[in-house]
Amino acid sequence: MRKVLGRFFIKLRNFANSCIDAQNRELFFTDKSIVDSSFKLGSNNFLDISDDAEFRFGKNVTINHSNFITVKNNAKFSIGDGTYITRATISCLGEIEIGENCILGEGMKIFDHNHQYTKEPFSVSKTDFNIGKVKIGNNVWTGTNVIILKDVTIGDNVILGAGCVIHKDVPSNSIIINKQDQKNISLNN
Numbered sequence: 001m002r003k004v005l006g007r008f009f010i011k012l013r014n015f016a017n018s019c020i021d022a023q024n025r026e027l028f029f030t031d032k033s034i035v036d037s038s039f040k041l042g043s044n045n046f047l048d049i050s051d052d053a054e055f056r057f058g059k060n061v062t063i064n065h066s067n068f069i070t071v072k073n074n075a076k077f078s079i080g081d082g083t084y085i086t087r088a089t090i091s092c093l094g095e096i097e098i099g100e101n102c103i104l105g106e107g108m109k110i111f112d113h114n115h116q117y118t119k120e121p122f123s124v125s126k127t128d129f130n131i132g133k134v135k136i137g138n139n140v141w142t143g144t145n146v147i148i149l150k151d152v153t154i155g156d157n158v159i160l161g162a163g164c165v166i167h168k169d170v171p172s173n174s175i176i177i178n179k180q181d182q183k184n185i186s187l188n189n
Contacts, residue, residue, distance in 0.1 A: 032052070034057075038061070046069070053092075054075070057078070060081060061081070062083070064085065064086035067085060067087060070092060070093075076096075083101060086106060088110070090109075095112060098140075099138035101138055101139050103140075105142050105144050108142045111134075112131060133151065134150060134151075134153075137154055138157070143160060144162045144163070146162070149165070152167065152170070158172065162178065
């Protein structure tokens with residue numbers, strides 16, 4: 001009897017999750033959006049999406065599991081054909097454009113804004129932002145934990161190595177690495 005009840009509750013939970021996933025997918029279909037019907041959205045995504053946001057998603061776009069995506073009022077977020085995103089944080093207050101056939105890896109973060117601040121007296125605003133744009137070309141692959149900051153353009157055919165912080169433009173046909181010296185220190189001294 002326990003096995004039967006266990007299977008029943010698993011099926012019920014899976015059904016409920018699929019309903020939530022379908023409802024979350026509909027958030028991308030705003031009045032201003034053009035989203036191809038092939039768009040796939042995985043489960044366990046945290047979405048903060050405005051009714052006024054604009055989406056342009058090409059064919060076979062996949063936003064897989066466990067992403068944090070924020071797209072605020074009048075912001076524009078576009079993704080080209082065949083792009084795959086998983087376990088990322090994307091925060092769009094202005095405009096983020098991602099090209100075709102990109103693979104955006106785990107832990108990747110994209111921000112098209114930063115907090116405003118004053119020097120005299122020093123203060124960082126919690127709610128006021130300097131908003132820019134991020135443009136990522138076609139065939140871009142990001143390794144784990146890449147961070148892309150506002151006002152950056154990344155060209156086509158680019159690999160961004162694990163742990164890179166991209167704060168300025170990257171030309172097409174480039175590989176960017178996070179060069180760190182690894183120093184081994186013995187604990188036996």
